[in-house]
Amino acid sequence: MLHTRAAVFLPAALPRDGRVAFWSPDGLPAPDGDGTPGVSGEITVVRQHGAGVRGRTVPAVLLSVAEAVPLLARARHDAAAHPATASWGAAALHALHLAARGRLLPGLTPTDHDAWRAGPLDADDIAHLRAIAAAMPYEAHATPLPGPRPLRLPEPEALIRSFLDAVADTLPRTPAAEHAAGRPFAATAPQHLPGAREWAAEAAAGMDAGVRISLRLDLSAYELFDLGEEGGDERQAGAALVQVHSLADPTVILDAARLWAGEGDDHFGPRARIDAVLALRRAARVWPPLGRLMERDVPDVLPLTEDELYELLGEAAARLGAAGVAVHWPRELARTLSAAAVVRSPAPGSATDGTPFFDSEQLLRFNWQLALDGDPLTEREMDALAESHRPVVRLRDQWVVVDPDLVRKARKRELGLLGPVDALAVALTGTAEVDGETVEAVPEGALAALRDRLTEGPAVLARPTGLDATLRDYQLRGLAWLDLMTSLGLGGCLADDMGLGKTVTVIALHLHRAEHRGRTAPTLVVCPASLLGNWQREITRFAPGVPVRRFHGQERDLDTGPGGFVLTTYGTMRTSAEDLGAREWDMVVADEAQHVKNPFSATARALRTIPAPARVALTGTPVENNLSELWSLLDWTTPGLLGPLKSFRARHARAVENNEHVENEEAVERLSRLVRPFLLRRKKSDPGIVPELPPKTESDHPVPLTREQASLYEAVVRETMAQIETAEGIARRGLIMKLLTSLKQICNHPAQYLKEDGARLTARSGKLALLDELLGTILAEDGSVLVFTQYVSMARLISAHLTSRAIPSQLLHGATPVPERDRMVDRFQSGEVPVFILSLKAAGTGLNLTRAGHVVHYDRWWNPAVEDQATDRAYRIGQTQPVQVHRLIAEGTVEDRIAEMLLAKRALADAVLGSGEAALTELTDRELADLVSLRRPS
Numbered sequence: 001m002l003h004t005r006a007a008v009f010l011p012a013a014l015p016r017d018g019r020v021a022f023w024s025p026d027g028l029p030a031p032d033g034d035g036t037p038g039v040s041g042e043i044t045v046v047r048q049h050g051a052g053v054r055g056r057t058v059p060a061v062l063l064s065v066a067e068a069v070p071l072l073a074r075a076r077h078d079a080a081a082h083p084a085t086a087s088w089g090a091a092a093l094h095a096l097h098l099a100a101r102g103r104l105l106p107g108l109t110p111t112d113h114d115a116w117r118a119g120p121l122d123a124d125d126i127a128h129l130r131a132i133a134a135a136m137p138y139e140a141h142a143t144p145l146p147g148p149r150p151l152r153l154p155e156p157e158a159l160i161r162s163f164l165d166a167v168a169d170t171l172p173r174t175p176a177a178e179h180a181a182g183r184p185f186a187a188t189a190p191q192h193l194p195g196a197r198e199w200a201a202e203a204a205a206g207m208d209a210g211v212r213i214s215l216r217l218d219l220s221a222y223e224l225f226d227l228g229e230e231g232g233d234e235r236q237a238g239a240a241l242v243q244v245h246s247l248a249d250p251t252v253i254l255d256a257a258r259l260w261a262g263e264g265d266d267h268f269g270p271r272a273r274i275d276a277v278l279a280l281r282r283a284a285r286v287w288p289p290l291g292r293l294m295e296r297d298v299p300d301v302l303p304l305t306e307d308e309l310y311e312l313l314g315e316a317a318a319r320l321g322a323a324g325v326a327v328h329w330p331r332e333l334a335r336t337l338s339a340a341a342v343v344r345s346p347a348p349g350s351a352t353d354g355t356p357f358f359d360s361e362q363l364l365r366f367n368w369q370l371a372l373d374g375d376p377l378t379e380r381e382m383d384a385l386a387e388s389h390r391p392v393v394r395l396r397d398q399w400v401v402v403d404p405d406l407v408r409k410a411r412k413r414e415l416g417l418l419g420p421v422d423a424l425a426v427a428l429t430g431t432a433e434v435d436g437e438t439v440e441a442v443p444e445g446a447l448a449a450l451r452d453r454l455t456e457g458p459a460v461l462a463r464p465t466g467l468d469a470t471l472r473d474y475q476l477r478g479l480a481w482l483d484l485m486t487s488l489g490l491g492g493c494l495a496d497d498m499g500l501g502k503t504v505t506v507i508a509l510h511l512h513r514a515e516h517r518g519r520t521a522p523t524l525v526v527c528p529a530s531l532l533g534n535w536q537r538e539i540t541r542f543a544p545g546v547p548v549r550r551f552h553g554q555e556r557d558l559d560t561g562p563g564g565f566v567l568t569t570y571g572t573m574r575t576s577a578e579d580l581g582a583r584e585w586d587m588v589v590a591d592e593a594q595h596v597k598n599p600f601s602a603t604a605r606a607l608r609t610i611p612a613p614a615r616v617a618l619t620g621t622p623v624e625n626n627l628s629e630l631w632s633l634l635d636w637t638t639p640g641l642l643g644p645l646k647s648f649r650a651r652h653a654r655a656v657e658n659n660e661h662v663e664n665e666e667a668v669e670r671l672s673r674l675v676r677p678f679l680l681r682r683k684k685s686d687p688g689i690v691p692e693l694p695p696k697t698e699s700d701h702p703v704p705l706t707r708e709q710a711s712l713y714e715a716v717v718r719e720t721m722a723q724i725e726t727a728e729g730i731a732r733r734g735l736i737m738k739l740l741t742s743l744k745q746i747c748n749h750p751a752q753y754l755k756e757d758g759a760r761l762t763a764r765s766g767k768l769a770l771l772d773e774l775l776g777t778i779l780a781e782d783g784s785v786l787v788f789t790q791y792v793s794m795a796r797l798i799s800a801h802l803t804s805r806a807i808p809s810q811l812l813h814g815a816t817p818v819p820e821r822d823r824m825v826d827r828f829q830s831g832e833v834p835v836f837i838l839s840l841k842a843a844g845t846g847l848n849l850t851r852a853g854h855v856v857h858y859d860r861w862w863n864p865a866v867e868d869q870a871t872d873r874a875y876r877i878g879q880t881q882p883v884q885v886h887r888l889i890a891e892g893t894v895e896d897r898i899a900e901m902l903l904a905k906r907a908l909a910d911a912v913l914g915s916g917e918a919a920l921t922e923l924t925d926r927e928l929a930d931l932v933s934l935r936r937p938s
Contacts, residue, residue: 002063003081004081006022006142007088009160010143011162013110015166016170020064020065038062038067043058043062044057044058044144045058065163073092075088076092083140084139103118103125104168104172106184113193114191114193118165120212122324129157134156138153172185173186211244211246211272213244214242215243215325215326217239218330238303240327260273279325280299286320287316289308309392337403338371339368339371341415342367344443366414368409368415369442382410385410421641426443427450427451453484453488454484457481458477458480463508466514466545466546467543475500475501479505485614485677486509486616493593493637494617496681500877502591504542506589510546521562522586523585523588524585526590526607527568527846531847548565548566558583574603581611588607588614589618590618594619597628598632599631620845628645694882694883696875699885699886700889701887702891703891705890706763706765709764712750713934716742717929721739721928740894744859744895745794747767747890748765748767748791748794749765750765761800771858771888775835779807785836786854788843789837789858791859795811795813799811808832811838812824812843814841814842825848831851840870849874850880854883854886855883855886856886857885871883
């Protein structure tokens with residue numbers, strides 16, 4: 001095979017006529033009849049002879065360049081190839097890469113015939129060429145140069161250069177180009193072009209025997225750079241000095257002025273000045289201002305206008321760089337001028353002395369602040385910069401690149417005034433919206449001190465002397481946090497899990513404010529009706545002697561003296577907001593604040609009309625369905641903090657809610673920075689929160705449907721799905737909601753779905769049968785149990801069933817009067833009634849029912865957080881026995897599939913909760929059918 005023999009390139013007068021010879025250093029004859037292209041012949045090679053060398057004729061196979069290049073390219077990576085052939089394989093690949101990059105130049109041979117050459121070569125190309133030459137064995141260039149003795153071998157670098165030209169002269173002359181016979185640079189036959197010598201000289205200037213140029217910018221000699229100087233639009237702003245680089249030796253660099261003065265001829269050669277002019281001419285095609293150098297006797301220095309400097313800072317430098325002309329800026333040139341939006345108070349003040357920061361109506365300045373290397377510029381420096389129209393300025397004894405955008409900010413640096421709450425939001429997030437763009441924002445002075453105090457958190461306070469309770473560590477931290485927020489004139493949302501003692505923490509806050517803050521006005525507590533009794537008992541127990549009165553029912557007298565607590569319900573507050581708003585309050589507390597999660601409801605609007613220096617929201621679920629609920633809570637506790645609801649949804653909520661897997665980490669982190677100081681969230685599962693709580697065991701109990709339930713279930717699915725498939729829009733969504741409700745009622749009990757009163761209940765529902773078994777075991781152990789259902793109608797059926805079995809029970813739902821609720825709680829806690837049936841919506845929050853060691857969820861709610869709140873009626877501070885949670889699930893039904901969805905949703909509850917049943921109305925018909933179809937056990 002030819003690749004196992006040595007290869008050597010034989011140049012020719014026309015580069016494309018060169019040949020590659022394959023020969024054997026051992027003098028073996030050429031292979032015969034193996035199908036290899038080429039012709040047999042002989043070449044003269046130089047071999048060692050005794051102490052000298054002599055020429056010797058050896059047999060060889062001669063291939064044209066077109067025939068040899070594919071063979072050489074394959075040999076480059078063939079372990080069996082001769083080292084000389086592998087070297088020429090590397091040269092062939094280099095030649096092909098040059099051609100692929102368009103590095104081909106038209107030119108003339110010494111006899112004025114057309115020939116393509118490889119070029120222009122940049123420094124990397126030349127370095128690669130030299131690396132190949134350095135690795136060549138002598139067999140790769142063993143043919144002697146023509147001429148009389150002594151014998152001389154060609155230099156590998158020169159021989160490879162000839163080979164690159166040969167490949168460049170071969171590739172463009174394709175079979176298609178043969179149709180252009182007689183046309184220069186297309187036909188294979190040589191074309192004599194004696195009149196193109198001058199043109200060819202310019203083209204040849206791009207070869208590696210010539211030079212390349214670069215531009216070195218000189219700014220130091222021009223005082224017009226100093227800020228504050230005046231000048232015309234075309235004044236000189238700097239100069240570009242032309243530098244000449246040798247392509248043969250990239251380490252040789254000379255200013256054009258010195259080259260024209262006669263220096264450097266030894267390194268550059270006699271053509272250097274011509275090559276430099278031709279290189280400038282080519283560069284001027286890329287950037288026209290360089291054309292002015294062609295008018296000078298010595299093209300050494302180009303004066304630059306400010307516009308030209310701007311161009312060299314941007315696109316012009318990129319275009320020149322692509323053309324091989326580098327632009328060098330002064331080393332001391334600084335590019336670190338930056339701008340940030342700064343919020344500062346126009347007058348000195350302090351946010352760390354306990355003075356409410358937002359008591360003042362003073363607005364804060366919002367301005368652009370420019371900085372050099374992070375050090376803010378003075379107002380005078382920014383004024384001078386604003387008056388400058390220069391791309392590069394002299395600032396603090398150094399040259400500085402000035403972005404036109406920064407100059408615009410220096411000229412118009414007043415961004416307006418911000419209210420205190422808006423300013424605090426900017427300080428906490430570190431960003432602001434300016435002309436639709438999110439920019440970095442920096443607080444200064446009192447605002448920065450307030451931000452630091454909020455983010456650092458408070459020191460732990462001592463227990464108030466009037467509190468008849470021992471606060472746990474996390475409760476003391478909650479007290480200190482609430483005191484910090486309210487003392488600064490801010491509100492807060494205490495979002496601890498149910499059962500962690502939010503009530504006693506607020507009672508301690510009231511006592512602390514009276515003892516240490518000199519507060520004498522009463523605290524107004526707004527809560528659901530079911531919690532009035534609980535609040536009154538807790539205040540009487542933990543703060544004996546503190547007045548507590550209800551503003552509810554028929555007697556609503558507010559003139560009962562100063563201090564203490566006033567308790568009212570959301571309904572009463574809504575109808576009596578005017579009277580409540582006319583009274584002075586030290587603090588307003590909204591318990592179970594999710595009741596005002598809809599900011600447009602009449603209850604939420606009424607609550608906002610009651611003024612108070614401190615507002616505290618209490619809730620275990622600050623977000624049940626979407627982040628707009630969080631906005632509603634925090635916009636009440638600290639009005640304006642999150643901006644208008646529409647803006648909040650656009651900037652924060654939508655970006656987070658549209659990514660259930662929280663891929664948009666930047667949006668989540670930005671919202672977290674803003675919200676974190678105003679919302680304190682602790683969970684029972686947090687390490688060290690309530691290690692003394694007994695264990696809680698949660699169990700799912702799959703139960704089979706009875707034959708009656710299964711028949712009803714399949715009939716409803718079949719009939720309703722047929723209607724859904726032909727419905728659209730609101731009608732379709734309504735049918736889906738109706739279907740889901742019907743199926744859940746069938747899973748509970750056929751009598752609930754069929755709306756039967758007084759009908760037989762036993763042996764018709766798998767859930768009711770299991771409930772009987774659970775109650776039998778619990779009551780046999782003298783236990784107590786809470787039974788939750790979301791349907792009052794099902795609660796009544798369960799109550800009637802237990803009455804028929806002589807099991808003592810009681811039922812609490814939304815229509816139960818407040819006094820009766822209190823009596824029910826007392827009867828259950830005293831052990832008088834062991835079974836407490838509760839509607840989930842009316843009794844899922846606020847009640848303290850630690851007598852229960854068991855909690856039964858007869859049916860599933862769509863939000864696991866709501867179920868957790870209901871469970872926390874028993875699993876809370878004060879519980880001394882293990883709590884077992886039983887969830888009843890009709891197997892093979894929609895409840896089964898919803899249980900799987902809730903398990904996944906629970907993992908995301910701390911980020912973004914979905915929208916429950918409403919989300920299911922958007923399912924396709926196929927997805928919906930898969931969700932609701934009955935799957936019988938195999």
